[in-house]
Amino acid sequence: MVKLAIDIMGGDYAPLEIIKGVKLALERFSDIELVLFGDEKIIKEHLGEHERVKIVNAPEKIDMGEKDPIGEIRRNHNTSLVKAFQAVKDKEVDGVVTAGPTQGVVTAAHLIIRRIKGMKRTALCPVLPNLGGKHRLLLDVGANLELRSEHLLQLAQYASIYLREVQGIEKPLVGLMNIGTEEGKGREVEKEAYALLKNNPNINFYGNIEGKDIFRTECDIIITDGFSGNLVMKTCEGVALAVGKFFKEEINKSIFRKIGYLFLNKVFKNFKKTLSADEIGGAHLFGVDGIVVKAHGSSDAYAFSNAINQARLAVKGEIIEKMKKIIEEEGNNLNDEW
Numbered sequence: 001m002v003k004l005a006i007d008i009m010g011g012d013y014a015p016l017e018i019i020k021g022v023k024l025a026l027e028r029f030s031d032i033e034l035v036l037f038g039d040e041k042i043i044k045e046h047l048g049e050h051e052r053v054k055i056v057n058a059p060e061k062i063d064m065g066e067k068d069p070i071g072e073i074r075r076n077h078n079t080s081l082v083k084a085f086q087a088v089k090d091k092e093v094d095g096v097v098t099a100g101p102t103q104g105v106v107t108a109a110h111l112i113i114r115r116i117k118g119m120k121r122t123a124l125c126p127v128l129p130n131l132g133g134k135h136r137l138l139l140d141v142g143a144n145l146e147l148r149s150e151h152l153l154q155l156a157q158y159a160s161i162y163l164r165e166v167q168g169i170e171k172p173l174v175g176l177m178n179i180g181t182e183e184g185k186g187r188e189v190e191k192e193a194y195a196l197l198k199n200n201p202n203i204n205f206y207g208n209i210e211g212k213d214i215f216r217t218e219c220d221i222i223i224t225d226g227f228s229g230n231l232v233m234k235t236c237e238g239v240a241l242a243v244g245k246f247f248k249e250e251i252n253k254s255i256f257r258k259i260g261y262l263f264l265n266k267v268f269k270n271f272k273k274t275l276s277a278d279e280i281g282g283a284h285l286f287g288v289d290g291i292v293v294k295a296h297g298s299s300d301a302y303a304f305s306n307a308i309n310q311a312r313l314a315v316k317g318e319i320i321e322k323m324k325k326i327i328e329e330e331g332n333n334l335n336d337e338w
Contacts (some may be wrong), residue, residue, distance in 0.1 A: 010081055035093055073108050102142065119158075153196045153203070160172045175206045206219050
């Protein structure tokens with residue numbers, strides 16, 4: 001059985017929508033046990049008793065707009081998020097799923113669970129929409145504004161393990177985000193990273209890719225620093241919203257376009273579903289010594305159940321243990337400081 005901690009109080013629609021997501025996940029996946037951290041009274045009222053559920057009363061939460069997440073996490077150990085992350089640290093559970101604030105999640109992971117020994121950086125890694133026939137990982141998208149070449153190598157190794165063990169892709173193809181496809185392009189960090197990725201036996205390296213190729217590249221993994229990755233991700237989200245608004249405005253301009261829309265309704269629905277974050281669930285925080293999945297703050301029940309499934313598959317794939325083996329084999333500095 002896979003045992004996961006669930007932060008019931010995190011998210012725009014918590015706790016009720018998160019509880020619905022838990023209920024749905026229990027129906028979908030028979031191999032999970034869940035420890036729920038949240039308001040015990042509300043959980044029991046809306047979920048009831050379940051043989052695969054344990055409830056830990058933790059009604060306090062970290063607000064989505066918390067301006068000082070580091071201070072809040074250090075001062076207040078009674079929030080649902082902190083208690084759930086402590087359960088991972090104490091090895092009481094295999095991983096944690098939360099829709100809480102991103103900054104709070106990254107901070108709690110660093111301060112409580114902490115990095116894998118020898119892992120020099122962590123990375124927030126979402127799954128991109130399935131355009132061009134495949135889902136792709138993009139990392140980092142915000143955990144680190146700057147990364148060195150050796151950091152990018154480790155994150156590529158971790159992402160490769162994840163796709164191999166969780167998605168069954170035998171040789172995930174890694175692309176390095178750059179301003180040109182030719183070798184030698186970019187800043188010094190990209191040039192150094194190119195050489196490291198190209199020569200590492202644990203990486204199936206494609207080469208440089210440009211922003212315009214994100215949704216049509218052969219690559220399964222796109223590596224960059226957190227500043228660039230965050231810009232790319234939010235640009236993609238903005239374009240998707242703009243395209244949707246454009247179609248809506250154009251269709252409403254005439255009766256003939258509205259009639260045409262009726263014939264293409266299924267196409268538009270499929271396009272919307274493809275771009276929907278609900279189908280994916282959330283983003284992994286790679287590099288910490290426990291599985292952490294950050295569900296979208298606006299997650300509904302279905303989306304949150306998918307986030308639970310992401311954590312479930314990562315635990316079953318033993319990705320942390322396999323990354324530790326690579327670190328040991330490559331002789332990384334196990335005493336690297338925070």
